[in-house]
Amino acid sequence: MRLITANTDFLIGRQSYPGFPILLWDDMRSCREVNQFYRYYLLRGAIGSSKSWASTGRALYDYFSFLQAHELIWNDVAAGAARSFIAAYRDYCFKVAGLARSTVRSRLLYVCEFYAFAHRQSWIAELPFGYEGRTRRGHGGFLRHVQAGDSMQVRDVMPRLHKPAPKFLTQFEVQALLATAANPHHRTLVRLALGTGMRKAELATFPRAYVFDPDLAGRPGRNIRVRLDPRDGHGIKTKGDKARDIYIERALMKEMNHYAVLVRGFRASLTSHRHEPLLLNQSGEPFSADGKSIDRIVRLIGERAGLQVWTHLLRHTYATHTLIALQRHRGSNRIEPLVFVQRQLGHASIQTTMIYLHLVTELADEAVLTYDAELDEEAQVG
Secondary structure (H helix, E strand, O other), rough: EEEEOOOOOEEEEEEEEEEEEEEOOOOOOOOOHHHHHHHHHHOOOOOHHHHHHHHHHHHHHHHHHHHHHHHOOOOOOHHHHHHHHHHHHHHHHOOOOEEEEEEEEHHHHHHHHHHHHHHHHOOOOOOOOEEEEEEEEOOOOOHHHHHHHHHEEEEEEOOOOHHHHHHHHOHHHHHHHHHHHHHHHHHHHHHHHHHHHOOOHHHHHHHHHHHHOOOOOOOOOOEEEEOOOOOOOOOOHHHHHOOOOEEEHHHHHHHHHHHHHHHHHHOOOOOOOOEEOOOOOOOOOOOOOOOOHHHHHHHHHHHHHHOOOOOHHHHHHHHHHHHHHHHHHHHHHHHHHHHHHHHHHHHOHHHHHHHHHHHHHOHHHOOOOOOHHHHHHHHHHH
8 A cells, every 4th residue: 555646736726736645555656545534624614724734644644554464454454453453553653663752642633533424424333432531630839729630532543641841041052052053144033032931933034023112112121022913915824824912022122123124134135026025045145935945944043062952942941930030039020920921922722831830839949040141141141
Protein backbone atom coordinates (compact mmCIF):
# COMPACT_ATOMS: atom_id res chain seq x y z
CA MET A 1 0.00 0.00 0.00
CA ARG A 2 1.24 3.47 -0.77
CA LEU A 3 0.32 7.07 -0.29
CA ILE A 4 0.72 9.33 -3.31
CA THR A 5 0.02 12.97 -4.02
CA ALA A 6 -2.14 13.73 -6.99
CA ASN A 7 -0.16 15.18 -9.91
CA THR A 8 -3.15 17.17 -11.11
CA ASP A 9 -5.37 19.51 -9.21
CA PHE A 10 -8.34 18.02 -7.39
CA LEU A 11 -11.46 20.01 -8.20
CA ILE A 12 -14.57 20.66 -6.15
CA GLY A 13 -16.76 23.03 -8.09
CA ARG A 14 -14.53 25.94 -9.09
CA GLN A 15 -12.06 25.41 -6.26
CA SER A 16 -8.72 23.79 -7.10
CA TYR A 17 -6.90 21.62 -4.54
CA PRO A 18 -3.35 20.78 -5.66
CA GLY A 19 -1.48 17.92 -4.02
CA PHE A 20 -4.51 16.02 -2.70
CA PRO A 21 -3.41 12.78 -0.91
CA ILE A 22 -4.60 9.48 -2.37
CA LEU A 23 -4.19 6.11 -0.68
CA LEU A 24 -3.59 3.14 -3.00
CA TRP A 25 -3.14 -0.57 -2.47
CA ASP A 26 0.04 -2.13 -3.88
CA ASP A 27 -1.82 -3.16 -7.03
CA MET A 28 -2.72 0.54 -7.50
CA ARG A 29 -6.37 -0.03 -6.60
CA SER A 30 -7.80 2.94 -4.74
CA CYS A 31 -8.73 2.51 -1.06
CA ARG A 32 -12.23 3.75 -1.80
CA GLU A 33 -13.43 4.28 1.76
CA VAL A 34 -10.31 6.12 2.88
CA ASN A 35 -10.23 8.36 -0.16
CA GLN A 36 -13.91 9.17 0.24
CA PHE A 37 -13.15 10.10 3.84
CA TYR A 38 -10.37 12.39 2.58
CA ARG A 39 -12.77 14.21 0.32
CA TYR A 40 -15.20 14.78 3.14
CA TYR A 41 -12.86 15.37 6.05
CA LEU A 42 -10.30 17.54 4.29
CA LEU A 43 -12.52 19.50 1.96
CA ARG A 44 -15.86 19.77 3.75
CA GLY A 45 -15.20 18.63 7.28
CA ALA A 46 -13.33 19.87 10.31
CA ILE A 47 -10.04 20.63 8.58
CA GLY A 48 -10.15 23.60 6.27
CA SER A 49 -6.42 24.19 5.76
CA SER A 50 -4.58 22.25 3.07
CA LYS A 51 -1.49 22.41 5.30
CA SER A 52 -3.05 19.61 7.38
CA TRP A 53 -3.59 17.26 4.46
CA ALA A 54 -0.14 15.70 4.56
CA SER A 55 -0.35 14.77 8.25
CA THR A 56 -3.83 13.30 7.74
CA GLY A 57 -2.61 11.23 4.81
CA ARG A 58 0.43 9.98 6.70
CA ALA A 59 -1.70 9.00 9.71
CA LEU A 60 -4.14 6.88 7.66
CA TYR A 61 -1.35 5.46 5.52
CA ASP A 62 0.61 4.37 8.56
CA TYR A 63 -2.42 2.79 10.26
CA PHE A 64 -3.51 0.84 7.18
CA SER A 65 0.07 -0.27 6.55
CA PHE A 66 0.12 -1.60 10.12
CA LEU A 67 -3.11 -3.53 9.48
CA GLN A 68 -1.85 -4.89 6.17
CA ALA A 69 1.45 -6.03 7.70
CA HIS A 70 -0.47 -8.00 10.33
CA GLU A 71 -3.12 -9.26 7.90
CA LEU A 72 -5.91 -7.45 9.69
CA ILE A 73 -9.12 -6.14 8.12
CA TRP A 74 -10.03 -2.58 9.02
CA ASN A 75 -13.81 -3.06 9.09
CA ASP A 76 -13.83 -6.22 11.20
CA VAL A 77 -15.47 -4.54 14.17
CA ALA A 78 -17.32 -7.58 15.50
CA ALA A 79 -16.77 -8.21 19.20
CA GLY A 80 -14.67 -5.08 19.45
CA ALA A 81 -11.88 -6.44 17.26
CA ALA A 82 -11.12 -3.08 15.67
CA ARG A 83 -10.79 -1.55 19.12
CA SER A 84 -7.94 -3.95 19.81
CA PHE A 85 -6.52 -3.07 16.37
CA ILE A 86 -6.39 0.59 17.30
CA ALA A 87 -4.99 -0.16 20.75
CA ALA A 88 -2.34 -2.42 19.21
CA TYR A 89 -1.43 0.30 16.73
CA ARG A 90 -1.22 2.81 19.59
CA ASP A 91 1.16 0.52 21.49
CA TYR A 92 3.19 -0.05 18.33
CA CYS A 93 3.61 3.70 17.86
CA PHE A 94 4.89 4.08 21.41
CA LYS A 95 6.97 0.94 21.95
CA VAL A 96 8.26 0.09 18.47
CA ALA A 97 8.22 3.32 16.48
CA GLY A 98 9.15 5.43 19.52
CA LEU A 99 6.85 8.29 18.50
CA ALA A 100 6.14 11.27 20.71
CA ARG A 101 2.87 11.24 22.65
CA SER A 102 1.57 14.25 20.73
CA THR A 103 2.27 12.47 17.41
CA VAL A 104 0.48 9.31 18.53
CA ARG A 105 -2.54 11.29 19.73
CA SER A 106 -2.68 13.16 16.43
CA ARG A 107 -2.57 9.93 14.40
CA LEU A 108 -5.20 8.21 16.51
CA LEU A 109 -7.44 11.26 16.19
CA TYR A 110 -7.52 10.82 12.39
CA VAL A 111 -7.97 7.05 12.69
CA CYS A 112 -10.93 7.48 15.05
CA GLU A 113 -12.43 10.19 12.82
CA PHE A 114 -12.19 7.79 9.89
CA TYR A 115 -14.08 5.09 11.82
CA ALA A 116 -16.71 7.61 12.92
CA PHE A 117 -17.17 8.60 9.27
CA ALA A 118 -17.38 4.93 8.25
CA HIS A 119 -20.07 4.35 10.86
CA ARG A 120 -22.14 7.29 9.56
CA GLN A 121 -21.81 5.85 6.05
CA SER A 122 -23.02 2.44 7.34
CA TRP A 123 -19.79 0.74 6.26
CA ILE A 124 -19.49 -0.65 9.78
CA ALA A 125 -22.30 -1.62 12.17
CA GLU A 126 -20.78 -0.11 15.30
CA LEU A 127 -18.00 2.16 16.42
CA PRO A 128 -14.78 0.34 17.28
CA PHE A 129 -14.22 2.43 20.39
CA GLY A 130 -16.17 3.64 23.37
CA TYR A 131 -16.03 6.74 25.53
CA GLU A 132 -14.84 7.18 29.07
CA GLY A 133 -14.80 10.07 31.47
CA ARG A 134 -11.40 11.53 32.25
CA THR A 135 -10.63 14.29 34.68
CA ARG A 136 -8.49 17.19 33.58
CA ARG A 137 -6.59 18.46 36.56
CA GLY A 138 -5.94 22.15 37.10
CA HIS A 139 -2.52 23.52 37.95
CA GLY A 140 -1.63 24.42 41.50
CA GLY A 141 -0.48 27.80 42.68
CA PHE A 142 -1.91 31.14 41.65
CA LEU A 143 -5.65 31.11 40.83
CA ARG A 144 -5.94 27.52 42.09
CA HIS A 145 -9.34 28.46 43.55
CA VAL A 146 -10.77 28.69 40.02
CA GLN A 147 -9.08 25.57 38.72
CA ALA A 148 -11.27 22.72 39.85
CA GLY A 149 -10.74 19.51 37.88
CA ASP A 150 -13.39 18.93 35.24
CA SER A 151 -14.47 15.72 33.55
CA MET A 152 -14.65 15.18 29.80
CA GLN A 153 -15.68 12.29 27.56
CA VAL A 154 -12.73 10.87 25.64
CA ARG A 155 -12.41 7.96 23.21
CA ASP A 156 -11.10 5.07 25.27
CA VAL A 157 -8.38 4.11 22.78
CA MET A 158 -6.71 7.51 23.02
CA PRO A 159 -3.58 7.76 25.17
CA ARG A 160 -3.95 9.93 28.19
CA LEU A 161 -3.00 13.52 27.66
CA HIS A 162 0.36 14.37 29.07
CA LYS A 163 1.67 17.86 28.59
CA PRO A 164 5.25 18.34 29.70
CA ALA A 165 6.18 21.58 31.36
CA PRO A 166 7.07 24.23 28.80
CA LYS A 167 10.79 24.65 28.29
CA PHE A 168 12.32 28.09 28.45
CA LEU A 169 15.70 29.79 28.58
CA THR A 170 17.25 30.84 31.86
CA GLN A 171 18.54 34.39 32.25
CA PHE A 172 22.09 33.17 31.66
CA GLU A 173 21.02 31.39 28.45
CA VAL A 174 19.18 34.49 27.24
CA GLN A 175 22.35 36.51 27.66
CA ALA A 176 24.39 33.88 25.84
CA LEU A 177 21.92 33.82 22.96
CA LEU A 178 21.91 37.61 22.58
CA ALA A 179 25.69 37.75 22.77
CA THR A 180 25.89 35.22 19.92
CA ALA A 181 23.42 37.11 17.70
CA ALA A 182 26.02 39.57 16.39
CA ASN A 183 24.24 40.06 13.07
CA PRO A 184 22.01 43.14 13.67
CA HIS A 185 19.13 41.62 11.67
CA HIS A 186 19.25 38.42 13.70
CA ARG A 187 19.70 40.32 16.94
CA THR A 188 16.60 42.40 16.28
CA LEU A 189 14.65 39.22 15.53
CA VAL A 190 15.71 37.57 18.79
CA ARG A 191 15.10 40.73 20.82
CA LEU A 192 11.62 41.16 19.35
CA ALA A 193 10.76 37.52 20.10
CA LEU A 194 12.11 37.64 23.66
CA GLY A 195 10.54 41.01 24.34
CA THR A 196 7.01 40.37 23.09
CA GLY A 197 6.36 36.62 22.99
CA MET A 198 4.92 36.88 19.47
CA ARG A 199 4.41 33.78 17.34
CA LYS A 200 6.86 33.20 14.49
CA ALA A 201 4.28 34.16 11.84
CA GLU A 202 3.73 37.43 13.70
CA LEU A 203 7.47 38.04 13.86
CA ALA A 204 7.83 37.36 10.14
CA THR A 205 5.07 39.82 9.23
CA PHE A 206 5.54 42.45 11.98
CA PRO A 207 5.26 45.71 10.01
CA ARG A 208 7.88 48.42 9.77
CA ALA A 209 4.99 50.86 10.17
CA TYR A 210 4.53 49.74 13.79
CA VAL A 211 8.00 50.95 14.76
CA PHE A 212 8.78 54.52 15.82
CA ASP A 213 10.85 56.57 18.25
CA PRO A 214 8.61 56.94 21.34
CA ASP A 215 10.50 60.07 22.41
CA LEU A 216 9.83 61.91 19.16
CA ALA A 217 6.25 60.64 19.10
CA GLY A 218 5.60 62.03 22.57
CA ARG A 219 4.64 58.60 23.93
CA PRO A 220 5.32 58.56 27.68
CA GLY A 221 5.58 55.47 29.84
CA ARG A 222 7.85 52.46 30.14
CA ASN A 223 5.74 50.31 27.80
CA ILE A 224 4.36 51.22 24.39
CA ARG A 225 1.05 49.76 23.29
CA VAL A 226 0.98 48.44 19.72
CA ARG A 227 -2.12 47.23 17.91
CA LEU A 228 -1.64 44.03 15.89
CA ASP A 229 -4.47 44.27 13.38
CA PRO A 230 -4.55 42.09 10.23
CA ARG A 231 -7.10 44.49 8.73
CA ASP A 232 -5.05 47.69 8.97
CA GLY A 233 -3.37 47.15 5.58
CA HIS A 234 0.17 46.55 6.91
CA GLY A 235 0.12 42.76 6.51
CA ILE A 236 0.49 41.45 10.08
CA LYS A 237 -0.56 37.78 10.33
CA THR A 238 -2.09 36.81 13.66
CA LYS A 239 -3.62 33.49 14.65
CA GLY A 240 -7.19 33.38 13.41
CA ASP A 241 -6.71 36.89 11.97
CA LYS A 242 -7.70 38.29 15.37
CA ALA A 243 -6.54 41.77 16.31
CA ARG A 244 -4.99 42.37 19.73
CA ASP A 245 -2.94 44.93 21.61
CA ILE A 246 0.55 44.08 22.83
CA TYR A 247 2.98 46.08 24.93
CA ILE A 248 6.57 46.62 23.86
CA GLU A 249 9.10 47.84 26.39
CA ARG A 250 10.23 51.38 25.58
CA ALA A 251 13.91 50.52 25.29
CA LEU A 252 13.11 47.72 22.84
CA MET A 253 10.98 50.04 20.71
CA LYS A 254 13.85 52.55 20.57
CA GLU A 255 16.26 49.77 19.60
CA MET A 256 13.97 48.57 16.82
CA ASN A 257 13.55 52.12 15.54
CA HIS A 258 17.34 52.50 15.44
CA TYR A 259 17.53 49.25 13.46
CA ALA A 260 14.73 50.29 11.09
CA VAL A 261 16.28 53.68 10.32
CA LEU A 262 19.98 52.86 10.16
CA VAL A 263 20.31 49.14 9.35
CA ARG A 264 17.22 47.80 7.60
CA GLY A 265 17.56 50.24 4.70
CA PHE A 266 20.45 48.37 3.09
CA ARG A 267 18.49 45.15 2.77
CA ALA A 268 15.42 47.07 1.63
CA SER A 269 17.50 48.61 -1.17
CA LEU A 270 18.38 45.20 -2.61
CA THR A 271 14.96 44.96 -4.23
CA SER A 272 12.84 47.44 -6.17
CA HIS A 273 9.71 46.40 -4.28
CA ARG A 274 8.54 48.10 -1.10
CA HIS A 275 7.90 45.55 1.60
CA GLU A 276 5.86 46.05 4.77
CA PRO A 277 7.61 43.70 7.27
CA LEU A 278 10.28 45.06 9.57
CA LEU A 279 12.46 42.00 9.14
CA LEU A 280 13.81 41.17 5.68
CA ASN A 281 16.01 38.31 4.54
CA GLN A 282 19.49 38.70 3.04
CA SER A 283 17.94 39.31 -0.40
CA GLY A 284 15.80 42.15 0.87
CA GLU A 285 12.62 40.08 0.65
CA PRO A 286 10.14 39.28 3.45
CA PHE A 287 10.44 36.00 5.29
CA SER A 288 7.78 33.41 4.50
CA ALA A 289 4.55 34.31 6.29
CA ASP A 290 4.53 31.02 8.23
CA GLY A 291 7.85 31.95 9.84
CA LYS A 292 9.61 28.66 9.06
CA SER A 293 12.72 30.39 7.75
CA ILE A 294 12.86 32.43 10.97
CA ASP A 295 12.83 29.18 12.92
CA ARG A 296 15.93 28.05 11.03
CA ILE A 297 17.77 31.28 11.86
CA VAL A 298 16.91 31.01 15.55
CA ARG A 299 18.09 27.40 15.66
CA LEU A 300 21.42 28.30 14.05
CA ILE A 301 22.00 31.16 16.51
CA GLY A 302 21.24 28.74 19.33
CA GLU A 303 23.70 26.18 17.99
CA ARG A 304 26.46 28.78 17.92
CA ALA A 305 25.63 29.62 21.54
CA GLY A 306 25.66 25.93 22.48
CA LEU A 307 21.91 25.88 23.08
CA GLN A 308 18.96 24.04 21.59
CA VAL A 309 16.62 26.90 20.69
CA TRP A 310 13.57 27.29 18.48
CA THR A 311 11.29 30.28 17.95
CA HIS A 312 8.43 29.03 20.12
CA LEU A 313 10.92 28.49 22.94
CA LEU A 314 11.53 32.25 22.93
CA ARG A 315 7.76 32.72 23.32
CA HIS A 316 7.79 30.38 26.33
CA THR A 317 10.76 32.27 27.73
CA TYR A 318 8.99 35.61 27.48
CA ALA A 319 5.79 34.23 29.06
CA THR A 320 7.55 32.51 31.96
CA HIS A 321 9.81 35.39 32.99
CA THR A 322 7.12 38.02 32.48
CA LEU A 323 4.62 36.11 34.62
CA ILE A 324 7.20 35.66 37.36
CA ALA A 325 8.13 39.35 37.34
CA LEU A 326 4.50 40.49 37.41
CA GLN A 327 3.67 38.06 40.20
CA ARG A 328 6.50 39.42 42.29
CA HIS A 329 5.42 43.03 41.85
CA ARG A 330 1.66 42.52 42.15
CA GLY A 331 1.43 44.90 45.08
CA SER A 332 2.90 47.81 43.15
CA ASN A 333 0.57 47.67 40.13
CA ARG A 334 -3.00 46.84 39.20
CA ILE A 335 -2.12 44.35 36.48
CA GLU A 336 -3.52 40.84 36.80
CA PRO A 337 -0.41 38.84 35.81
CA LEU A 338 -2.10 35.85 34.17
CA VAL A 339 -4.59 37.96 32.24
CA PHE A 340 -1.82 40.26 31.00
CA VAL A 341 0.27 37.34 29.70
CA GLN A 342 -2.83 35.77 28.13
CA ARG A 343 -3.60 38.95 26.20
CA GLN A 344 0.02 39.54 25.26
CA LEU A 345 0.35 36.02 23.81
CA GLY A 346 -3.07 36.07 22.17
CA HIS A 347 -4.38 32.95 23.91
CA ALA A 348 -8.10 32.44 23.31
CA SER A 349 -8.47 30.69 26.67
CA ILE A 350 -6.76 31.49 29.94
CA GLN A 351 -6.44 27.74 30.48
CA THR A 352 -3.71 27.74 27.84
CA THR A 353 -1.78 30.43 29.71
CA MET A 354 -2.03 28.47 32.96
CA ILE A 355 0.67 26.03 31.79
CA TYR A 356 3.19 28.62 33.02
CA LEU A 357 1.71 28.94 36.51
CA HIS A 358 3.48 26.06 38.17
CA LEU A 359 6.83 27.62 37.25
CA VAL A 360 6.18 30.69 39.36
CA THR A 361 7.03 29.17 42.74
CA GLU A 362 9.79 26.96 41.31
CA LEU A 363 11.69 29.84 39.71
CA ALA A 364 10.97 32.78 42.01
CA ASP A 365 14.50 33.84 42.91
CA GLU A 366 16.39 37.04 42.28
CA ALA A 367 18.30 35.66 39.28
CA VAL A 368 15.20 35.38 37.09
CA LEU A 369 13.15 38.31 38.35
CA THR A 370 15.17 40.93 36.47
CA TYR A 371 14.33 39.69 32.99
CA ASP A 372 13.44 43.01 31.35
CA ALA A 373 16.26 44.90 33.00
CA GLU A 374 18.84 42.28 32.01
CA LEU A 375 17.58 42.31 28.42
CA ASP A 376 17.87 46.10 28.32
CA GLU A 377 21.40 46.02 29.70
CA GLU A 378 22.42 43.35 27.22
CA ALA A 379 20.95 45.39 24.38
CA GLN A 380 22.82 48.49 25.44
CA VAL A 381 26.11 46.62 25.68
CA GLY A 382 25.54 45.27 22.16
